[in-house]
Each structure stands twice: as structure tokens, then as C-alpha cells.
Amino acid sequence: MAPVLQVQNLSRRFGQIVVAHDLSFAVAHGECLGIIGPNGAGKTSVFNLLAGVIQPQAGRILLNGEDITSLSQDKRTSRGVGRTYQVPQPFGQLTAFENVLTAASYGGRLRGAKASERAAEVLALTGLSRKADLPAGGLPLLDRKRLELARAMALSPCLLLLDEIAGGLTEAEVHELIVLILAIKPSLAIVWIEHITHALSAVADRILAINAGTRIAEGVPAAVMADAAVQEIYMGAVLNVAAVG
Amino acid sequence: MIWLETIANGIFLGGLYALIGLGLGFAFGVMRVVNVAQGDFIVAAAFIGLYLAPWVPINPILVIVPVAVIAFLIGIALQRLLINRVLGHDQIPQILLTFGVAIVLRNAMVAGFGANSQSIDVGAMRFLGFNLLGIRLGVLPAVILVIALLLFAALHLWLHRSRLGRLIRATADDYQVVQLQGVSYRRVFAIAMGIAMALSAVAGVLLAMRGSFTPYSGADRLLIAFEVVVIGGLGSFWGMFFGGMLLGITQLVALKLDPASGLMYGHIVFFIILILSPNGLAGAFRRVVLRK
Incomplete structure (x- = not known):
């Protein structure tokens, strides 16, 4: 291979x-x-x-x-190809969930419920489930790094x-x-x-x-x-x- | 009673002003592009509406639908063929480019349609009125306010609930990072400009139904749009709506008090707000109410 x-x-x-x-x-x-x-x-x-x-x-x-x-x-x-930045670049006005959902539905090419499922899945994987509905701009550094990773993972x-x-x-x-x-x-x-x-x-x-x-x-x-x-x-x-x- | 009527009419007019500002504000909010040609495109939309209106079934006001579709396509073409080529850290090229487009468009309209004052005929609706709480109000201005409100609400919902709406908000946040979601920001920009133009076109047609326009009206429309956007607070959605209201009410109240120079007072209010709160009503709201 x-x-x-x-x-x-x-x-x-x-x-x-x-x-x-x-x-x-x-x-x-x-x-x-x-x-x-x-x-x-x-x-x-x-x-x-x-x-x-x-x-x-x-x-x-x-x-x-x-x-x-x-x-x-x-x-x-x-x-x-998924990428994370050294300095996290979340979409600050969007919630953590919306950040990941955008990645899943465009880069990940998932539609509707499947995109939401994938987003929830990677948020759980990165330990962000409880912060899913908070605006991404206000998250502390570790969470923003996790979100950066979650967003890249949402692309599968x-x-x-x-x-x-x-x-x-x-x-x-x-x-x-x-x-x-x-x-x-x-x-x-x-x-x-x-x-x-x-x-x-x-x-x-x-x-x-x-x-x-x-x-x-x-x-x-x-x-x-x-x-x-x-x-x-x-x-x-x-x-x-x-x-x- | 006369004052209540004046204020109600100011609110009607303000809704339309807000809609004029919305297109400009939306394009700026998403792309940081100041489309100086927006005012002339608004007038061009009014001309399209003028020629299509007699062919529209049921009610001439429905002409806003085909005009919006045409403007959406023109917006996409404008962004893809012209503005996308001059994107960069420097905003001057975009402003010069759209300024040039505005001049070309204005002169083309003068050459094509003549400089006469025109108005879109909506038939009997123009003269219909209704009584509310003892005051007499026009049906057409009220319908226009409802359309403006619906468009604001629809855009708000669409931006927050739909897949593409979320992408547009993400692009407004950071268009470079959007590429990491597998999306070309240039395409998102084209769609955003299409929407901005469609909104402005609806405003242009409605304005041409309420009053009259000439190929030279673009500058006035652009001035209103700028004032609404700045009073609202750059990029603030509902700030723009109240910005339009404030302008509309000020203008009509001032016209009653001082028929000779009523229009000037709208500009004075704009100026005062700019001095007191440079980031507009939204900025003042954040400072005073949210204490941020």
C-alpha cells in the first residue's frame, strides 16, 4: 500500500x-x-x-x-488534509459545535443529521461536549487547541x-x-x-x-x-x- | 395626532432605509468590501423593476422577486469577474474599482434611459390607506415595512440555521481559515455579494414605488446606506435596522418642523452619533446595556 x-x-x-x-x-x-x-x-x-x-x-x-x-x-x-494552526484560529462568533459542524458539512461532505452526528462525535473525542454551545472565541487556550483538533478531525x-x-x-x-x-x-x-x-x-x-x-x-x-x-x-x-x- | 402619524410614517420609511443599508452592511460584514457602486446598482434595479412591473401577475409589488434573482446573479458576476481580482490587505483597490463601476453604470443609465424622473406604478395600492389607533396610514408604506422586516428576519434565521449561512458567518470571522474546511472563500464571497445585491435591489425597487428616481439617484441611496450602516455599528445586524428607523423618523419629524431643510437633520443625527459613539448604536448598546 x-x-x-x-x-x-x-x-x-x-x-x-x-x-x-x-x-x-x-x-x-x-x-x-x-x-x-x-x-x-x-x-x-x-x-x-x-x-x-x-x-x-x-x-x-x-x-x-x-x-x-x-x-x-x-x-x-x-x-x-486536515490542519491545525500553532495559534488556534476558531471562528470566534460561532459556537464550538458550529465550528466543527461547518468542517464536517463542507470538508467532511456530510449532510444534515450525519454532519451533526460527526460534529458531536469529534467534540466528545476531544472532550469538548460540555462546551459545545459556547462561542468559540471565549474558550481558554487548551479548549481552543482541542477545538482546532476537533475541527480538523471533523473532516475525517x-x-x-x-x-x-x-x-x-x-x-x-x-x-x-x-x-x-x-x-x-x-x-x-x-x-x-x-x-x-x-x-x-x-x-x-x-x-x-x-x-x-x-x-x-x-x-x-x-x-x-x-x-x-x-x-x-x-x-x-x-x-x-x-x-x- | 399629527406627530403620531409622522413618527409612524418615519418608522415605515426607516424600514426601507434599513433595507438599503442591509446590502452594503452585509457585504462589508462578510468580506470587508465597501461596494461604492451599491447606490447605482440600487437605481439600476429600480429600472429593471420599472420595465418588468407591467408583466408581473397578481400585484406589481411582486416584481421584487424577479429583480432580486437578477440582482443575485449580477452580484455573483461582479464578485467573480471584478472584485475577487483585487482582494488583499489593501482596501483602496476595491473602493477605486467599485467607484469606477458606479461611474460607468450611472452614465450607461443616463444614455440608455434618459435623465427623466421615473416611478414604478403599483396601481391603486399607492393611494390606499387604513386607520390604526385613530391615525390614517398608507397601505404601501406599511407593506414595504413588513417586507423589510421579513427580509431582516429571514436573513438572520438563514445565517444561524442553515449550512451555507453558518459558512458565511465563518467566512466573516476568518476567510483564510474557511479554506481549511475545504471551501474556496472566493466562492463564498461571490454568494455573499449576490445576496447583498439582491437585498439592495429589493430596497431599490420598493423605494422607486414609494417615490421617484433618476439615473443620478445612486449617490443619495449610497449616502443613506452608509449612514444606516455606520449608525447601526459596522456589521451589526439589528443595529442597522434601528439605524434605519432613527434616520427615517428624524427625517420626517424634521421635515414637519422645517420643510425647507428637513433632510439635513438626518445627516446631523448621523454626525452626532458618529461623535458620541463611533461604533454606532450597537457599540453604545454593548457599552451601556451589556457593560462590555
Whole structure:
């Protein structure tokens, strides 16, 4: 069976800034690929390439073996690419339920009662059932992150892109989120960008480390974390910041 | 008694003003697009209504149905062919574009229909009246108010209860994120502009039944629309309705007191509200009643 996501030799630069250089990776159904890298390494840009916000200058993106490189963001969503934002972007005037219902009825292509059922289902899955009728704009951060995830799940995606979903949460909240992501993982493929590496290591099957849009290392979490090049670039950058600060 | 009658007539007129503002306010609320051509499209709708009215069965007022359908299609075409091309962070290109459309449209109407004053004939209904609590009121203005109220209520319900309505509210919140629901916001924008134009067209036809219009009436219509939207509080639905009421009542009461310059007082009220509460009646309501 073809992997859900196949990225082949993806390249993109903005002037002198390289956000992706000859990147290739694949993610299978039921698998989670973590992406790490220092700030400005091109992680979010890689997501924007995968989601269709920006176009690559070279390379291809295949979803279930089908070339989606030139498809727009909304078409990719319709084909099963779900995405969460680093900073949650709920439709603030709509209730949590309406947020999820919109995703289920458009991206998820469900009608009437089926869309409502799916919406209720993902709200239950993400622990938001009791807050379903509250305006999404007023929810606290963890709930907005859950809602972000719920909205992506309502699409019944085959590929889920998580952008620093654990960022800004307390340790206990991060743990809750890990449990949740582990629960949904068997049903789809996940690409997860994260700075909180212990959270990533708990869920990811493999980790890809990038810097300046280029692959530094890839493998099981423990091996990547132990990699000398990763430690130098990733931790080195952190140490330098600490030294300057 | 004469004052009660004046205020009742102001409410009738205000309902129509609210409807004129609704199209502009709806387009702005969903897309942040200020359609400067809205006033001239309102006049164009009145011309379409003028020519279709004699062919409409049962009652000429039903001409609002075909005109609304035509305006809906024109709105979709306008958004898809023109406005969608200049979307971006900068609103100036949209304003210049719609301003240009307004000039072209106005001059086309002058060339095509002449500059004479026209009115849509609704037959005997124009002269019918009824007694309510001892005051004499016109049937046509009352019917127009009912139509305006129904349209406000229908739009409100549709936005909150229907699938597409929810999507439009979501788009108003964040059109970029709507793409993550598998929807092209450009398509939603086209539908929203169609609805805005249909609402404005109904207002234009009803206004042409109550009074008269020329190809140059667009600027006045646009001014009313702007005032209603701003008095209501940008994007506030029912704020717009009361904004229209306030304008209508002020105008007629002032005309009674000062027949020479009554229209000016509507603008003065607009100006005072702008100074006291820059975010309109809705903003004042939030501050005073909800204490936010």
C-alpha cells in the first residue's frame, strides 16, 4: 500500500532564505512523523507547502499516490488534509459545535443529521461536549487547541498536520493532549511539528530534524535526539540564545 | 395626532432605509468590501423593476422577486469577474474599482434611459390607506415595512440555521481559515455579494414605488446606506435596522418642523452619533446595556 503522504525532492526559497531544500519523506497510515528544528528552520513553511498555502519551486507532493502539488488549499482539504494552526484560529462568533459542524458539512461532505452526528462525535473525542454551545472565541487556550483538533478531525482526514499543538500548554495539559493524539493516531497519518520534544517523542514513530529547510537527521526519536548534528544545531542554537540572553 | 402619524410614517420609511443599508452592511460584514457602486446598482434595479412591473401577475409589488434573482446573479458576476481580482490587505483597490463601476453604470443609465424622473406604478395600492389607533396610514408604506422586516428576519434565521449561512458567518470571522474546511472563500464571497445585491435591489425597487428616481439617484441611496450602516455599528445586524428607523423618523419629524431643510437633520443625527459613539448604536448598546 502506498504511503498516505509522499514528499519528493521538495524545494522552496524566498530570495536568500531557504525554507525547503530537496526534502523527501513519507508517512504511512497509522504513523506519526515528527518534525523538529530550531526557530526559522522552515518547519512551518514545510507545513504551508503541504497544506497548499505556498507552492514549491521544485518537487512533488503525493497524497495516497495522487499528485496534489498544484492543488489549492481548499481542494487539498477536501481530499483529506486536515490542519491545525500553532495559534488556534476558531471562528470566534460561532459556537464550538458550529465550528466543527461547518468542517464536517463542507470538508467532511456530510449532510444534515450525519454532519451533526460527526460534529458531536469529534467534540466528545476531544472532550469538548460540555462546551459545545459556547462561542468559540471565549474558550481558554487548551479548549481552543482541542477545538482546532476537533475541527480538523471533523473532516475525517487521511492526513493530519499538527503545528505546535502542545505549545503554550501546562505539563498536565500536554499529557492530556498526548493521550488524545495517541487515540486518533491509528486511523490516519500524522505530521507533527513541535518544540516540546518529550511530547513528540511519546507519540512519533520517526522524527525528521531540519535546519535551513534541509534534512539533518531522520529516524526513531531516541536516535535522532542522540544525533551529534542535531544536538549541535538544535541544542547549540538554544544554548547560544541563552548565552546572549 | 399629527406627530403620531409622522413618527409612524418615519418608522415605515426607516424600514426601507434599513433595507438599503442591509446590502452594503452585509457585504462589508462578510468580506470587508465597501461596494461604492451599491447606490447605482440600487437605481439600476429600480429600472429593471420599472420595465418588468407591467408583466408581473397578481400585484406589481411582486416584481421584487424577479429583480432580486437578477440582482443575485449580477452580484455573483461582479464578485467573480471584478472584485475577487483585487482582494488583499489593501482596501483602496476595491473602493477605486467599485467607484469606477458606479461611474460607468450611472452614465450607461443616463444614455440608455434618459435623465427623466421615473416611478414604478403599483396601481391603486399607492393611494390606499387604513386607520390604526385613530391615525390614517398608507397601505404601501406599511407593506414595504413588513417586507423589510421579513427580509431582516429571514436573513438572520438563514445565517444561524442553515449550512451555507453558518459558512458565511465563518467566512466573516476568518476567510483564510474557511479554506481549511475545504471551501474556496472566493466562492463564498461571490454568494455573499449576490445576496447583498439582491437585498439592495429589493430596497431599490420598493423605494422607486414609494417615490421617484433618476439615473443620478445612486449617490443619495449610497449616502443613506452608509449612514444606516455606520449608525447601526459596522456589521451589526439589528443595529442597522434601528439605524434605519432613527434616520427615517428624524427625517420626517424634521421635515414637519422645517420643510425647507428637513433632510439635513438626518445627516446631523448621523454626525452626532458618529461623535458620541463611533461604533454606532450597537457599540453604545454593548457599552451601556451589556457593560462590555
